[in-house]
Amino acid sequence: MIGYVLSLLMGVAAGVAYGLVQIRSPAPPLIALVGLLGMVVGEQMINTARHHLAPASAPIAQTDDARPDPNGLVAGQMPKRIDGAARSP
Incomplete structure (x- = not known):
């Protein structure tokens, strides 16, 4: 949204500058802008229609993976060896 406001303000500033110098801006005529x-x-109407007419997606089911690990493992952490020996890389 800030980009649109900034663009509008810069356009107004350019229009004021062209007006002060008393030259016509190279912008297309009003009919072209309309x-x-x-x-x-029209493009936004198509996107909105697609969004509203698209079938609703199915809810995501919660799996057993979503529960905390009883061994306290963190993702990416390797389990410890049973005999307690350190692993060598």
């Missing part, structure tokens, strides 16, 4: 706005609105 057409571009229509294209953006």
